[in-house]
Amino acid sequence: MLNAAIEMAFVLVGAAQVLNLxxxxxxxxxxxxxxxxxxxxxxxxxxxxxxxxxxxTTAYFEVALLLALLGFVGTVALCKFLLRGDIIE
Incomplete structure (x- = not known):
């Protein structure tokens, strides 16, 4: 049952990626x-x-955490660049 739910989640997240793209x-x-x-x-x-x-495997969870941190910093930097024209004041 859990395997079927994971497979369905893969499909739905993949569809969300296509829409985001x-x-x-x-x-x-x-x-x-x-x-x-x-x-x-x-x-x-x-x-x-x-x-x-x-x-x-727990290694993928650590990679996901690092990617989340980098994504947050990148989003903040892009928004700051969009608002002010520079990142570092």
């Missing part, structure tokens, strides 16, 4: 593209966690 390419403005990139990173983290559950 569409928004990333066709976004009307830059803020939509930044949000789509952030959401795409969250979906990649979800796939890593699902793959870690499927293989019962």
């Amino acid at each position: 569409y928004r990333l390419i066709r976004g009307p403005d830059m803020t939509d593209r930044i949000l789509a990139l952030d959401t795409l990173g969250i979906n990649v983290i979800a796939l890593l966690v699902l793959f870690g559950m499927r293989t019962a």
Whole structure:
């Protein structure tokens, strides 16, 4: 039963990635593209966690945590650049 739920989650997260990729390419403005990139990173983290559950390995959880930290810092840097034109004041 758990394997079927994990497989269904893989399919649904994959569909969410396709929709985020569409928004990333066709976004009307830059803020939509930044949000789509952030959401795409969250979906990649979800796939890593699902793959870690499927293989019962803890290494994927650590990689997902590092990717979450980098994604947060990257999103903050992109938003700051969009608002002010520079990252470091």
